[in-house]
Amino acid sequence: MRKLCWFAAPCSAAIFLSVYLLPEDWLPPAGILCVLLSLTAFLFRGNTRWKAALVSLGLAFGFLWTSGYAAIFRAPARALAGETAEYTLTVTDYPKETRFGVSIPTKLTLEGAPAPKVLLYAGWDAKPLMPGDIISAQVRLAPSDFLRGEQFDYYQSRGIYLLGYTDIVTLEEHPTHIPPPYWPQELARRLKGSISEVFPADTAGFITALTTGDKGALPDGLYAAFQRTGLSHIVAVSGLHISFLASVLTLLLGRHRKRSFLAGMALVFFFAAMTGNSPSALRAAFMEGLLLLAPLLGREDDKPTTLSAILLLLLLQCPYAAASISLQLSFAAISGIYLISEPLALRWSKGLPKWDKGPKKAVRALLFFLITTLATTFGALLFTTPLSAWHFRSFSLAGPLTNLLTLWAVSGLFLGGLATALAGLFFPGLGGVLAWAVSWPARLVIGITKTISGWPFAAVSLTSIYLVGWFLLSYTLLLLCLFFRKRGLRPVIPCAICVLTLCAALVMNAWPIVSGALTITVLDVGQGSSTLFYSGGHTVLVDCGGNSADDPGDIAADHLQAMGTSKLDALVLTHYHADHAGGVPELLSRIDVSLLLLPNVEPEDPLRSEILSLAQRNNCEVEFLSEDAHIxxxxxxxxxxxxxxDGGANEEGLSVLCSAGDFDTLITGDMNHVVEHMLVKYKHLPDIELLVVGHHGSKSATSEELLLAATPEYAVISSGYNHYGHPALETLERLGAAGCGIYRTDQMGTVTFTLQGK
Incomplete structure (x- = not known):
């Protein structure tokens, strides 16, 4: 079987190179060059000959396959981008709610060409659509790999090359029954409904995410808590869940290998389809299939061959799945378990006492379970952590602890949740009883996750040079321990060095902030605004909203907790628009806010109502300002x-002046030049040093009058991808003429100013 590995591994490597590095025009010449190189294999002797030939042909096949796939499937779809026309589409899954309507997975009907997948965004009237429905609509098509002005690989990695936008959808055909290809989606919908019916409200969202991979039902802040504690993989259906299913099925069917293979294959691929056929779920399905098939063929499980063959299968059906973060993390985790966890568990378990009778046998089994859990956690984290750090620029220091404390319960929760949901479909009473029992360990996992995620430094951002240096040093020492353990290298000293250097890195990272009289941080929240003030261990946040990929509330909370605090002394909202307040619900779910200062305007605004409700639930003091306030x-x-x-939310908002010594910072929210004139006339502004530019650099704000009165030395424009032309050229010219040093979050990311203490 190793011959397959020598072909599959370089073929997969060529596909990764094609997706990440090489231009499409280079792929055919690269493939032909590798074919020619394969001819040189005849210069070698013995096993080297066929290895060289297989490697060269694998590379050639990978380059040529990616090129052919792009020409046949991706290019015709992308050629439609930018067009608006009447199209016929087939609905392939149930619509999901968005902020302005629903998103609908569909396939576009084209004559004489493969049907490309289109994620269609439509109004609320499309919510009742079902899989198998045929619809028509006037659709504007756009490429899926470019969102908010940035490269975005998520949709492309799942074979979706087009996004569609429409206002009105017309139902052309509605099948009497759900067609068989869409039965997995129908079962997923029914399971979600059953879970919401039989489980209590505090656990239903978690069980839904755990069993179906749908994270939309998770309560505010819980998914962020899973991310901070290194547990997000348990609510992203992957190999962990599918291996549980296959293990139970094998246990039930016993020694009937053929029956186990057929039933197992049907079950795991049906379940993968039910959860959306994510690359990580398909990886696990293929792997379980090969594990079940190997005994039937009289073959041993060769792990390198299994991994490389499965990776190739996934990349052949969609080469752009190489860009899937879930696929990369899934293969990294299983590689770590194969290469590190299994040998480590065997080594650690050798020291266990050989108890085989009575209560001692149970104790030995428990100890062995703990050892294998710890080894599995260590192996998976060892390989996935560098990828997570690269993609998400953060590292969960609490990950090993939370995985050790909770992973033992995940298999039972997953299988128990699935069994309860199925029982609830047919016997609601029985489902309710089972849900009561399953909810207790679920609450335990949620409680552990929330508690640890609130710890200072549960996760750290790897944007600091000190923490990046510590991370690289730690991995270097860890690799030295692994590769030189037979030479007597003791792990105690490297571990002590890692802990000491981590403490030093955290201190050095926080020192400029804690030692200063005032630190002002304008967070990068996309097209929005969120400015954090820190002084003497106290924090105040002005606004929390934006259109960044991550929730602005999570961005602010992550920044605070990376500083070692989970508390805000005050939160000031200039007004209730989403680009200034949309992240507040998530922020309140994660951070203890002592005081909330608000303008008493727009009483019917739904975001205002939601914020007030959450503030009351979290015992946050609320004060509406009709007069100037000082803190x-x-x-x-x-x-x-x-x-x-007056006249609108932008004009009726609050504005903020923060002073420390001779350093003054002014935030004007989204007020226009008319209100700026009133601010200059009635509030006697001092000469300021820092201006957070109004309305994200709109030409209607940051008037020449304000600049002449306030004379700022520095100006920060908090903006991101937008259709308004922010920041406007006129505003940039006015700031330049006023002699301001200009900083932009859309170009520079988060911007921090620190005023040193005396």
């Missing part, structure tokens, strides 16, 4: 100016 925190003071204008 002091650390070595700084802040004046919050009451609304000055």
């Amino acid at each position: 002091t925190f650390g070595d700084a003071s802040m004046t919050i100016y009451a609304p000055l204008g």
